[in-house]
Amino acid sequence: MKHKHVSVLIVGGGLTGLTSALFLARHNIDYLLVEKHADTAIHPKAGGITFRTMELFRQLGLEEAIRTTSKPLDNIRGRIAVETIKDIDLAELKQGESTQKEIDNKIVKMIEKISPSKAASCYQMNLEPILLQAAEKGKGHIRFNTELVTYQQDDLGVTATIIDRNTGTEEIIRSDYLIAADGAKSSICKHIGIPTTGRGVIGGHYINIYFQADLSTFLQGSQFGFYQVLNPEVFGALITVNNRDQWIYHVAYDPSKGDRPEDFTEERCREIIKKAIGVPDLDFVILSTLPWAAVERTATRFQDNRVFLVGDSAHLMPPTGGFGSNTGIQDAHNLAWKLAAVIHKQAHPRLLETYHDERHHAVQVTTKYASDLLFSAVNKGISTLNNMDHLAVTVGYKYSSKAVIEQEPTTHRMDRLELNGRPGTRAPHLWVNYQGKCISTLDLIDGNFVLFTGENNSLWHTAAQNVSSHLGITINVYSIGSQGDLVEREDSWETLYDVTPHGAVLIRPDGFVAWRTKEGESNPNLILKQVMTSLLW
Incomplete structure (x- = not known):
């Protein structure tokens, strides 16, 4: 077997893994990233990028490239409920767009006061290639089609065995630290045996159908991003992917009634799309399907000695509010500078303990808000949000750890955004x-x-x-x-x-x-x- 040493081994090449690589490279830390799949994501998911995450991409010099890629979705806003897409009242649609635009403009002006960046819509399948290209230009190594077989850690580091899935060749990697960015089904998290908290599936199970079709006859340039289809046979939601001819349709299924993802054959998915659009002879192509569930689950610990959980391996939350992938990217950002300081012998390894202290609390706040948004929507507007402010959840949370020195007695508030230079909060933009x-x-x-x-x-x-x-x-x-x-x-x-x-x-x-x-x-x-x-x- 070949042997290699790197400072950090990153397992997982999705958004959190790739951003972990970029943030580490920015601190001049060498790494090896392994991803079991052959390429980046091919299915549209995780499309919302908050302005806070865009601030991080701004630091990496990627804001402009991401903004260009997201341009087709710049004006997408709001949601509307219809029986089928064919039944849309265009006058009502235009009125709804106008109202939503006024709301959005107010939010944009609020964000402009606190950030140099704006939120963006860029699906994971479009964002990952940008991150990968940037990572390949910098320090570190990335191997797709390569899987972690096993690992063990000791007082001085981590010894891992990886395998090239093309050739079957195994290799031993010795690293100082390991970042588990291997997603919701994290084998590393299972291996560690860290317990989780949370209510599990709280928003149902869905099949995400990605398809290509010309729907301009019914939408006529509509800028809505979310069409709730009320047809009881195919109750679900239509969401645009490129604001032109690519779409995803989310339709619910119920495992308690014996429904399984594999039951959604291409033929069945075609019937669902036809009924949702309301056109029996609709001309379209199904590109892919993906099952998912709205889950609330958080690991009780984000660190196991020299192993760190980031992103979905550490926490899952409902998609309401669009916080999931953003939270994972911010995990990576918090961890990277601390790993760098310790590896460069500029800090005691105790600094790494503050990763859990800070991010676990931020994740709990964010998960609660995302879940409450979901329950509020299900209850048709009955608020369960406990006065938390959306902007405060996005960027206004406060870290409390040994990596923060604070002597202020007042409690930090989350019912309104407070970015006033208080230790533990994101520095104000000026x-x-x-x-x-x-x-x-x-x-x-x-x-x-x-x-x-x-x-x-x-x-x-x-x-x-x-x-x-x-x-x-x-x-x-x-x-x-x-x-x-x-x-x-x-x-x-x-x-x-x-x-x-x-x-x-x-x-x-x-x-x-x-x-x-x-x-x-x-x-x-x-x-x-x-x-x-x-x-x-």
């Missing part, structure tokens, strides 16, 4: 002029720690240089003000970050505030050394 360009403060979070200060920051700058040299970790320092490195364009950084002109805010490599001093410190060198040592060691 448009500034920097070196002749207009950028967001979030654009300066480049994988290192960042220290924002007032204009007169010579003591902070010296302190950062001293601490960086002492700990062997980079701290980038930026003064903000009319004569600073960064000049505010509209809002005041002091107001947004809740500091005085003498204050300072330390931001982690993942864009979350690690520590803040509102009034300043008499001995910046000492306090910054204490803060960084507490965070990392």
Whole structure:
């Protein structure tokens, strides 16, 4: 057998696995990613990308490419209920589009105040090739058609056996750490035996039928993204894939009545589509089918010594709200900088324990909200959302761990978005002029720690240089003000970050505030050394 050593072995080449690879490469960490399938996804699923996730893709330099790919779905919005697609009242449709557009514009304006990025619609089958292409240009190795056979870990690392499914050749891989991004049926999670919590299937079982058809006669350029079909024979939902001629139809089935996914033959699926559209002689082609279920399930632990669960291997939530894949990508982002700091010997391995502490809580908040959205929809508008705010769930959750230093007594709220520089929350977005360009403060979070200060920051700058040299970790320092490195364009950084002109805010490599001093410190060198040592060691 061949033997190879890498810092991190990633098992799974879906969205979470590929983004894990990209985030690790950004921190100059070598990895090997193995994926048992021969290629990236071929079926449309996981289409919604939140603005927070787009911020992460912005950091990777992929925002523009993803935005271009998602352009056909830019104006897709809202939902409407009809008996069949043929029965759509076009006047009602136009009125509904107009109302939905007004709602969406309000949301867009709210997001523009808090983020440099916008949400996008890009199905996994279109997004994965973009991520793969970017990963192949960077540090690390990716092997499709390669499967994890077995692994064992010890105090110093992980020894795994992988197999090339084409040739049958086995290989032993020695890694410092293993990331389990192998999906909802994770063999790694089962091997570890980590218990799960959650109510299991809470929204039913479905067959997702991907087909190609010209429906322009009935929709006439409609921009709706979700058509609820009420025909009791084929009750389900039609969703556009490319806003032209590709669609997916979700139809429910009931295992308790003996229904099985394999019962949905191509002939049966064709009959379902014809009845849903309301046209017996409809001309269309079925491209693929995929069973799925709305599930609520979370592992009780996201870490087992040197093994980390990310994405669907760690948690499953209903698709309502579109949080699932986004949550997994944010898992990968949280974990990557911590692995890098430990591997580069810039932090104690204890830092890795904060991955579970932070992400498990964020996942619980998000899963509850997604489930409540589902139950609210099923109950026809009866709210069970417990006053959680959608934007707060998207980007306003707060981390509490040893990787955050906070001394503020008030409780963090989730009924409204609060991004005010509080430690544990995502650093506020502020448009500034920097070196002749207009950028967001979030654009300066480049994988290192960042220290924002007032204009007169010579003591902070010296302190950062001293601490960086002492700990062997980079701290980038930026003064903000009319004569600073960064000049505010509209809002005041002091107001947004809740500091005085003498204050300072330390931001982690993942864009979350690690520590803040509102009034300043008499001995910046000492306090910054204490803060960084507490965070990392």
